Amino acid sequence: MIKQSILLKPMDIEVQQVEENILGENEVEIKIEACGICRGDLDMFLGERKSFMEQTTMGHEFIGKVTNTGEKCGNFLLGKRVAVNPLISCGKCYSCSNGNENYCEELRVIGFGRPGGMAEYTNQDINQVIPIKNEVKWQKAVLIEPLAVAINALENVSIDNKKNIVILGGGTIGYLICKLIKNTWPDTNLIVLTRRDTWRKLFENINCYVFKGIDEINNYINMNLKEAGIDIVFECTGSEEIASEAIKLIRRGGTILLVGIPKKNKLLKMKKIQDRSLNIKGISMYNRNQFAKAVSMVNDGFNAEEVISDIFSLDRIGEAFYMLVNKKEESRKVVIRGEEYDI
Ligand SMILES: [Zn+2]
Numbered sequence: 191m192i193k194q195s196i197l198l199k200p201m202d203i204e205v206q207q208v209e210e211n212i213l214g215e216n217e218v219e220i221k222i223e224a225c226g227i228c229r230g231d232l233d234m235f236l237g238e239r240k241s242f243m244e245q246t247t248m249g250h251e252f253i254g255k256v257t258n259t260g261e262k263c264g265n266f267l268l269g270k271r272v273a274v275n276p277l278i279s280c281g282k283c284y285s286c287s288n289g290n291e292n293y294c295e296e297l298r299v300i301g302f303g304r305p306g307g308m309a310e311y312t313n314q315d316i317n318q319v320i321p322i323k324n325e326v327k328w329q330k331a332v333l334i335e336p337l338a339v340a341i342n343a344l345e346n347v348s349i350d351n352k353k354n355i356v357i358l359g360g361g362t363i364g365y366l367i368c369k370l371i372k373n374t375w376p377d378t379n380l381i382v383l384t385r386r387d388t389w390r391k392l393f394e395n396i397n398c399y400v401f402k403g404i405d406e407i408n409n410y411i412n413m414n415l416k417e418a419g420i421d422i423v424f425e426c427t428g429s430e431e432i433a434s435e436a437i438k439l440i441r442r443g444g445t446i447l448l449v450g451i452p453k454k455n456k457l458l459k460m461k462k463i464q465d466r467s468l469n470i471k472g473i474s475m476y477n478r479n480q481f482a483k484a485v486s487m488v489n490d491g492f493n494a495e496e497v498i499s500d501i502f503s504l505d506r507i508g509e510a511f512y513m514l515v516n517k518k519e520e521s522r523k524v525v526i527r528g529e530e531y532d533i
Pocket residue numbers: 228229230250251335336
């Protein structure tokens with residue numbers, strides 16, 4: 191018997207003892223080491239996702255150790271630590287053939303309807319796993335999936351040390367984007383919108399200017415950057431109101447990357463987009479190369495473990511979600527930790 195969490199209905203998640211699933215010939219069994227909770231999971235928990243499927247095991251940000259391998263997998267992965275790419279693409283269509291697996295029309299995602307990592311064990315196709323080094327701390331490795339999103343965002347825009355950049359929404363993805371930018375281009379001017387004090391300090395530590403409101407950002411721009419203006423905006427909130435502000439605060443010809451996942455969509459500012467010659471690009475997850483790049487960056491020492499604010503055991507997963515619902519202001523990345531590993 192193994193433990194797995196099941197989202198029974200909105201606001202109701204339970205840890206159950208179930209029979210192990212039969213291991214497919216192309217699958218490996220993974221003992222979960224850690225699994226992050228992200229906005230997408232919280233939306234499912236709240237019942238706010240159209241694609242919400244009841245009776246599901248969530249979790250797409252996880253790492254673990256291979257404890258068994260299917261008949262056709264050989265045993266070279268046995269005992270190894272792995273990260274799991276949650277994107278399952280068809281591998282045959284035009285997008286897949288061109289390295290854009292995240293554009294695949296038949297894309298399915300582990301943890302969204304397909305059993306994910308909020309469990310003691312999970313069986314996943316061997317094509318989805320990439321080894322991580324033994325010495326990498328789990329706090330670093332559990333951030334591989336959001337790091338892949340940040341890598342995708344950065345590969346869609348050209349950055350250099352002279353750029354003025356605004357990040358709307360201080361959360362894990364926004365922070366990883368800033369950290370990656372500062373690692374390569376330390377002199378960029380990064381301006382961050384976040385109302386949450388728990389994030390402010392982290393952004394300030396990597397030399398970002400942090401503001402609580404759009405008005406404050408506009409004041410800062412008017413006083414300091416009136417000539418050059420803002421070259422790039424990363425919209426990480428998914429709020430249409432905030433994205434509308436991005437269209438106004440950016441300079442003509444600037445680029446806006448839509449990274450946050452919107453819930454509704456009513457007010458496309460067509461006139462402003464046309465008149466200001468803006469480039470607007472949607473960023474959805476990442477391709478296989480970008481996920482592999484995130485793994486190798488973490489294997490090579492990339493570290494953002496400071497984003498993790500709370501750690502819960504699998505048995506306490508309900509508490510973890512309720513904390514995110516009730517005390518969102520105080521928490522950052524919340525992680526479910528496998529039980530037989532040291533917390
Ligand atoms: Zn996520």
